[in-house]
Amino acid sequence: xxxxFKFPGKFSFRTRLFAVMILMLLVAGLLILGTTSIQxxxxxxxxxxxxxxxxxxxxxxxxxxxxxxxxxxxxxxxVWQQYANDFEKINEIHSIxxxxxxxxxxxxxxxxxxxxxxxxxxxxxxxxxxxxxQSEQGRYIEQYTSDIDKFHASYRLLKDRFQKPYxxxxxxxxxDVSFSENELNTFLENLYQIYIVLLGGVIFIAYFLSKxxxxxxxxxxxxxxEMGLQKKNEKIHxxxxxxxxxxxxxxxxxxxxxxxxxAEKLAKTERENAWQEMARQVAHEIKNPxxxxxxxxxxxxxxxxPNDADSAKKLKDFSKLLIxxxxxxxxxxxxxxxxxxxxxxxxxxSDLVEVTQMAISIFQQExxxxxxxxxxxxxxxxxTQWIRVITNLVQNALQSVSKKKTPQIGVQIIAEPEQTxxxxxxxxxxxxxxxxxxxxxxxxxxxxxxxxLGLGIVKNIIKSHNGTITFVSTPxxxxxxxxxxxxxxx
Numbered sequence: 001x002x003x004x005f006k007f008p009g010k011f012s013f014r015t016r017l018f019a020v021m022i023l024m025l026l027v028a029g030l031l032i033l034g035t036t037s038i039q040x041x042x043x044x045x046x047x048x049x050x051x052x053x054x055x056x057x058x059x060x061x062x063x064x065x066x067x068x069x070x071x072x073x074x075x076x077x078x079v080w081q082q083y084a085n086d087f088e089k090i091n092e093i094h095s096i097x098x099x100x101x102x103x104x105x106x107x108x109x110x111x112x113x114x115x116x117x118x119x120x121x122x123x124x125x126x127x128x129x130x131x132x133x134q135s136e137q138g139r140y141i142e143q144y145t146s147d148i149d150k151f152h153a154s155y156r157l158l159k160d161r162f163q164k165p166y167x168x169x170x171x172x173x174x175x176d177v178s179f180s181e182n183e184l185n186t187f188l189e190n191l192y193q194i195y196i197v198l199l200g201g202v203i204f205i206a207y208f209l210s211k212x213x214x215x216x217x218x219x220x221x222x223x224x225x226e227m228g229l230q231k232k233n234e235k236i237h238x239x240x241x242x243x244x245x246x247x248x249x250x251x252x253x254x255x256x257x258x259x260x261x262x263a264e265k266l267a268k269t270e271r272e273n274a275w276q277e278m279a280r281q282v283a284h285e286i287k288n289p290x291x292x293x294x295x296x297x298x299x300x301x302x303x304x305x306p307n308d309a310d311s312a313k314k315l316k317d318f319s320k321l322l323i324x325x326x327x328x329x330x331x332x333x334x335x336x337x338x339x340x341x342x343x344x345x346x347x348x349x350s351d352l353v354e355v356t357q358m359a360i361s362i363f364q365q366e367x368x369x370x371x372x373x374x375x376x377x378x379x380x381x382x383x384t385q386w387i388r389v390i391t392n393l394v395q396n397a398l399q400s401v402s403k404k405k406t407p408q409i410g411v412q413i414i415a416e417p418e419q420t421x422x423x424x425x426x427x428x429x430x431x432x433x434x435x436x437x438x439x440x441x442x443x444x445x446x447x448x449x450x451x452x453l454g455l456g457i458v459k460n461i462i463k464s465h466n467g468t469i470t471f472v473s474t475p476x477x478x479x480x481x482x483x484x485x486x487x488x489x490x
Contacts (some may be wrong), residue, residue, distance in 0.1 A: 021206040022199075025419040029195050034193065048152070052141075052173040056154055059098055060169060062090050063158060080108050099170040105129050108167065124155075124168070132157065132168060220252055229405050297322075346384070347465075350487040352377040352420065352485075353413060359390035360411055367398065367406070377420055379485055385461045392458050393424045393481055400428025400479065433471040439471065 035261040066072065070083050087109050089098055105124030121130055124132075131142045138157030151174045158167040235253045238476040300318050305311060353372050360368050394409060401407040410425040431439060440459045462469045466486055 017209075018206050020272060021209070022203060027203045029199070032195075033188070033191065036188075038189075039198055043191060048173065049141075052152055052154060052171070055094065055173065056156060056169070059090060059092055059171060060156060062086070062093070062159065063100065063167075063169065067160075067166065068159075073160055077102060077106070077108055084109060096330040097172065097356070101168040101170060103165055103167065105168070124170075128155070129168075131155075142170075205454055220248060223252065248374050298470070312321070338443065347383050348382045348383065349378055350381050350383050350386075352381065352386075353378050353420075354384050355381070355383050356411065356413065356422070359387040360394055362391070363394055363398065363409075368394065368409045368411060370411045372415075374413075374415040377415045378414060379487070381465060381485075382461075385464075387481075389458050389461050390424075396455070397426035397428060398428075400426055402429060416487075418487055420487060421486045422485070423480055424483075425480045427476065430475040430477055430479055431471070432435060432475060436473065440469075 034231055066083065066086050067125070070086075072080055087100065092100070099110045099122070102108055103125055105128075107122040128140075131156045132138070135155075138159065140155045142153050144149075151172050154169075154171045154173065156169045156171070157165045158169055159165050186479070195381045219236060235256050236249050300314075309313070352378055353374070357370060360370060390411070394411065398407050398475065399407045407428065408427045411425070414423075415420040440455050459469055462483055462485075467485050469481060471479055471481045
């Protein structure tokens with residue numbers, strides 16, 4: 001399927017409402033114009049047909065009077081011609097043109113210009129005569145379009161007092177449409193002007209009406225967009241809201257209450273889980289040195305002989321072993337204490353290059369390569385905490401390298417105008433993809449020894465310095481930790 005055609009984005013409810021109102025006005029206007037034109041044409045047609053009928057009746061009565069006066073019923077055409085002047089005066093009296101035919105369709109009197117309907121020697125067509133004779137009330141009307149104008153042609157059977165036909169009256173009625181068309185055009189022009197003014201007013205009203213109708217919805221939309229699980233969400237209170245909007249607001253406010261309750265429950269659950277997990281970890285780390293201490297004491301109790309010549313040395317070794325285990329327990333407690341609440345940072349303007357070199361100086365220098373694009377980089381840092389960060393990362397880098405390989409650790413500082421980037425690179429075994437998301441978790445470690453709190457503490461220290469720490473790792477090739485610290489504002 002081709003992607004050449006793309007549907008436009010979704011339109012807002014306000015735009016749709018505005019467009020629907022304008023469309024309704026346009027449709028209503030077109031219906032009014034169409035209905036007006038149709039009604040006008042219908043009235044014009046009825047007016048002209050009524051006028052034709054009145055004129056025709058007047059002519060018929062005048063002809064009936066002359067026929068009866070001169071006793072022309074069933075007389076030959078030659079007798080009729082003797083009174084041609086009397087029949088011609090009908091044109092002048094009624095200001096019309098007409099023709100009179102006998103029942104065979106032959107002309108008796110022709111008092112109008114030639115027309116196509118009777119232009120064949122002024123004799124009516126047999127088919128036309130048949131239609132006249134078969135018509136109701138002896139009258140047949142057709143509408144024609146000639147070179148002169150549109151006109152109605154009326155054919156009426158003239159009858160005597162006994163309802164016996166004696167002739168056919170042909171009366172062409174030409175409509176004077178110039179006045180009616182001017183009147184229609186003037187009416188439509190006025191209607192157009194009124195409609196344009198009405199359209200402008202409706203657009204103005206529709207704009208503010210749509211804005212008023214959607215204002216409540218926009219308020220709800222903005223509040224819903226600002227909702228968050230870890231923030232206090234405000235409820236909506238609107239005056240004079242419609243029933244539907246009020247119902248929607250009540251649902252939103254209930255959702256705010258439910259969300260606050262859920263957030264409180266979630267926070268409580270997370271705190272409980274964190275303390276439980278921390279308690280298990282502390283218990284596990286403390287239990288590790290306690291077990292060998294118990295076994296050592298039990299063994300010493302069974303094997304110690306006061307009379308033994310080496311008893312003093314054995315007692316000294318026993319005491320040294322206990323002290324080592326006690327120191328291990330003390331380190332565990334101190335590590336968890338540091339992770340729970342780091343000491344308040346003592347931020348001072350320090351040379352980052354100098355402090356970093358001091359931190360790595362305790363390691364074997366043949367394994368570490370240090371570089372910096374500037375001899376001095378001054379930042380607001382806590383020297384003690386920064387030494388701890390570098391020491392922890394370098395130590396982890398060294399421990400990640402297997403004993404079969406020679407460690408290659410790189411520490412690099414790049415000073416930029418707005419920030420400083422510190423990178424610690426190693427050629428260790430790397431971090432497996434399934435463990436990358438857990439690398440900064442407090443209890444996570446890939447080593448057989450340790451508590452897994454080092455990187456968690458490092459992240460907290462860097463966060464207190466308004467910095468960020470990320471890493472990129474490739475299995476069996478190495479890992480690079482990158483720290484970005486913002487430059488000190490002068």
